[in-house]
Amino acid sequence: MNRTIRKLFSNISSLVGIVLLIIFIIIAIFAPQIAPSLSDNPYQVPRMCWDVNPHAPGFIMSDDIREIYNYMGKNVKNDRAICGTAEGGYDIFYGLIWGTRTAFKIGLITVLLSMLIGLILGSISAYFGGWIDEILMRITDIFLSFPFLVAAMVLTTILGRGLDKVMIALITFGWMGYARLIRGNILSAKEETYVMAAKALGVNDTKIIWKHLLPNTIFPVMVQATMNIGSMVVTAAALSFLGVGAPVGYADWGQMVSFARNWIIGSSGHAGQYWYAVFYPGIFIVLFVLSWNLIGDTLRDILDPRLRGEL
Amino acid sequence: MLSYIIRRLLLLPLILLGVTFLIFCVFSLLSPTERLSTYVHDPADLRSPQSVQRLINKYHLNDPFPLGYINWLGRMVHLDLGWSRAANQPVWEAICQRFPDTLELVLYSIIPVILIGIWLGVISAVHHNDMLDQIIRVTAIIGWSLPSFIFGLFVLFIFYGILGWFPPGRLSIWAQDIVYAGVNFKSYTHLITIDALLNGNIPILWDALRHLIAPIITLSYIYWAGLLRITRSSMLGTLRKDYVRTARAKGVDEHTVIHLHAKRNALIPVMTIAGMMIISMLGGVVITETVFTYPGVGFWMASAAQQLDYGSAISFALLFATIMVLGNLVVDVSYALIDPRVRLE
Numbered sequence: 001m002n003r004t005i006r007k008l009f010s011n012i013s014s015l016v017g018i019v020l021l022i023i024f025i026i027i028a029i030f031a032p033q034i035a036p037s038l039s040d041n042p043y044q045v046p047r048m049c050w051d052v053n054p055h056a057p058g059f060i061m062s063d064d065i066r067e068i069y070n071y072m073g074k075n076v077k078n079d080r081a082i083c084g085t086a087e088g089g090y091d092i093f094y095g096l097i098w099g100t101r102t103a104f105k106i107g108l109i110t111v112l113l114s115m116l117i118g119l120i121l122g123s124i125s126a127y128f129g130g131w132i133d134e135i136l137m138r139i140t141d142i143f144l145s146f147p148f149l150v151a152a153m154v155l156t157t158i159l160g161r162g163l164d165k166v167m168i169a170l171i172t173f174g175w176m177g178y179a180r181l182i183r184g185n186i187l188s189a190k191e192e193t194y195v196m197a198a199k200a201l202g203v204n205d206t207k208i209i210w211k212h213l214l215p216n217t218i219f220p221v222m223v224q225a226t227m228n229i230g231s232m233v234v235t236a237a238a239l240s241f242l243g244v245g246a247p248v249g250y251a252d253w254g255q256m257v258s259f260a261r262n263w264i265i266g267s268s269g270h271a272g273q274y275w276y277a278v279f280y281p282g283i284f285i286v287l288f289v290l291s292w293n294l295i296g297d298t299l300r301d302i303l304d305p306r307l308r309g310e311l
Numbered sequence: 312m313l314s315y316i317i318r319r320l321l322l323l324p325l326i327l328l329g330v331t332f333l334i335f336c337v338f339s340l341l342s343p344t345e346r347l348s349t350y351v352h353d354p355a356d357l358r359s360p361q362s363v364q365r366l367i368n369k370y371h372l373n374d375p376f377p378l379g380y381i382n383w384l385g386r387m388v389h390l391d392l393g394w395s396r397a398a399n400q401p402v403w404e405a406i407c408q409r410f411p412d413t414l415e416l417v418l419y420s421i422i423p424v425i426l427i428g429i430w431l432g433v434i435s436a437v438h439h440n441d442m443l444d445q446i447i448r449v450t451a452i453i454g455w456s457l458p459s460f461i462f463g464l465f466v467l468f469i470f471y472g473i474l475g476w477f478p479p480g481r482l483s484i485w486a487q488d489i490v491y492a493g494v495n496f497k498s499y500t501h502l503i504t505i506d507a508l509l510n511g512n513i514p515i516l517w518d519a520l521r522h523l524i525a526p527i528i529t530l531s532y533i534y535w536a537g538l539l540r541i542t543r544s545s546m547l548g549t550l551r552k553d554y555v556r557t558a559r560a561k562g563v564d565e566h567t568v569i570h571l572h573a574k575r576n577a578l579i580p581v582m583t584i585a586g587m588m589i590i591s592m593l594g595g596v597v598i599t600e601t602v603f604t605y606p607g608v609g610f611w612m613a614s615a616a617q618q619l620d621y622g623s624a625i626s627f628a629l630l631f632a633t634i635m636v637l638g639n640l641v642v643d644v645s646y647a648l649i650d651p652r653v654r655l656e
Contacts, residue, residue, distance in 0.1 A: 013449075013452075023432055031609050031655075055549075071461070086632070104512060135362070138322070138326070138329070139329070140326065140331055141326055142326055142329035142330055142332075143333070144633065145326060145329075145330050145632045145636050145639075146330075146628060146632050147591050147593060147594025147595075147635065149594050149595070149597060150594045150597065150612075150627065150628060150631050153616055153624070153626060154337065154616070154625065154627065155337055155599065156339060156616075156626045157615075157616040157619065157621065157624045158337055158338070158340055158621065158624070159340065168583050201361045230456060232640070234458045235461075237458060238458060238459075238460055241460045241598070242597065242598070242601060242613045242616060242617070243602075243613070243616070244616045244617065245615040248352040253355065254460075257460060257461060257464070260464070261464065261602075264464050264467060264468050264472065265467070265468065267473060271472040271473045272468065272472060272473065278461070278464055278465075278468075282461040282464075282465075285455060285458055285461060286453075286457055286458070287463065289456040289457075290452065290453070290456040293452055293455060293456045294452065297452060
């Protein structure tokens with residue numbers, strides 16, 4: 001374990017990943033300090049003006065909106081859109097900061113829950129074998145028959161808009177990889193002598209699974225989970241981009257990008273006039289996913305016995 | 312070998328049945344009235360509560376679950392998929408009309424995926440941990456981390472916004488007039504580039520390609536980046552095998568060792584995954600087509616989802632799952648044909 005951590009910190013690419021991740025964690029924790037909320041729901045991105053077109057970084061809140069806040073008794077301190085405003089006057093900077101929390105929420109919850117489902121089904125399937133295994137694996141096959149994005153999209157369409165619905169859809173079609181991986185790992189670990197010994201001693205099934213099989217098969221699953229966090233966040237962002245994800249105005253990176261979609265070309269003669277509308281949200285998503293992938297990629301090389309000692 | 316294929320063929324209808332069952336379960340989350348919206352295309356039919364009730368009974372939407380499933384399955388088998396509000400035509404017609412465009416996009420995207428993915432993967436493995444390997448690896452990780460909707464917008468910005476080379480859409484307006492009027496242009500395959508060649512119409516071919524290149528770049532990047540990783544690790548594993556060492560010890564030159572001994576074996580698992588990737592590329596078209604307003608199945612699907620056009624969404628899931636199940640079957644069977652070790656299992 002110590003060796004793994006030491007290697008993670010000594011490898012350049014995973015070090016970059018770790019640093020990026022720490023920055024994101026800090027942003028998520030201190031979101032209320034970095035971008036103070038003006039309403040009761042901090043995840044609702046404030047609007048700086050009612051204009052349809054984006055405004056360049058440094059745009060100052062329009063007077064009519066300031067009046068509304070004054071009327072509500074709110075003291076507007078941050079009235080400058082540091083990263084500009086998106087389509088509809090939404091403050092990009094605010095959306096990015098609070099979107100970090102959204103990203104962590106989506107990534108961690110969906111991966112943990114789909115891992116749990118995969119863990120339970122995979123270990124049952126592998127341990128008992130026979131027709132239980134056959135049935136569970138065929139069910140897994142059925143869920144695997146759908147392209148992930150398409151399945152999540154259809155389910156979100158049916159369930160309706162909202163972050164919770166997106167997460168349900170992602171979990172429903174996200175557990176199969178874990179189930180298969182765990183099953184395969186346990187099947188090979190089952191033949192080990194220590195499991196036979198435990199069985200001979202009369203240890204019960206549940207205890208064997210939890211105490212002996214899982215700890216010895218969990219590493220590859222951790223690698224998979226690390227990489228999966230990034231792709232879950234991307235899929236959630238993609239759903240928002242397509243217009244079926246988080247509700248309009250929710251602090252979510254994918255939606256920030258979708259706000260930029262109609263403006264990416266710029267006006268005639270001013271190509272890239274609205275670069276900030278896609279650049280800032282884009283860079284946040286890419287760096288977030290990259291940090292998890294860098295860590296996961298190195299973890300896999302470290303834990304892969306075939307490559308051990310060659311890194 | 313034969314028994315393996317027979318087993319797979321026997322499982323096929325079972326899996327397809329499971330797929331339809333799962334889709335129907337999801338569909339049943341909607342109320343009967345919401346489900347009715349997938350069959351009605353004339354708002355006049357919904358004027359009174361009585362007529363709504365009559366239609367619900369007509370389409371058996373209030374039946375108990377098993378009966379409802381059998382009834383729905385019957386309609387699906389007869390390709391009665393309902394009415395698409397997003398396309399303003401029956402769902403099946405909409406699929407038939409849009410699918411060729413999507414197919415064309417996917418078929419062309421396979422070329423860079425296979426060529427670049429495998430080629431760079433082998434190079435990366437041969438130069439393990441060199442500067443070159445690191446550069447290729449980073450390119451792959453970035454491609455893999457770069458969400459296609461951001462990369463797509465970037466490509467659109469560069470090649471259309473700044474350079475003005477590759478416009479979005481499917482055809483320019485002058486070309487649409489020629490192709491869809493069908494007077495001097497005959498549709499043989501409905502794949503516009505092929506049709507243009509068969510008609511000997513080079514300007515149309517060029518116009519169709521111009522609209523295809525940017526979506527192809529977007530769709531293929533993430534997949535060749537993924538294939539590169541797999542090729543690299545498979546090749547790394549193979550280069551450590553005893554027989555490779557033996558070959559080297561015998562004094563076989565390095566080029567032969569890599570290309571004749573190692574690569575052939577390393578590519579067996581890669582080919583299966585490449586097959587699966589090509590199939591799953593169909594899922595990636597939703598985003599690519601939306602970014603480039605490319606009028607294929609994916610673009611229609613996205614607008615259907617936004618407009619809560621449930622019938623289209625459900626049919627889309629069914630279409631893609633069917634393609635995936637059949638595609639995976641073909642890949643698995645051909646894998647068993649190539650690699651004798653699989654047959655023994």
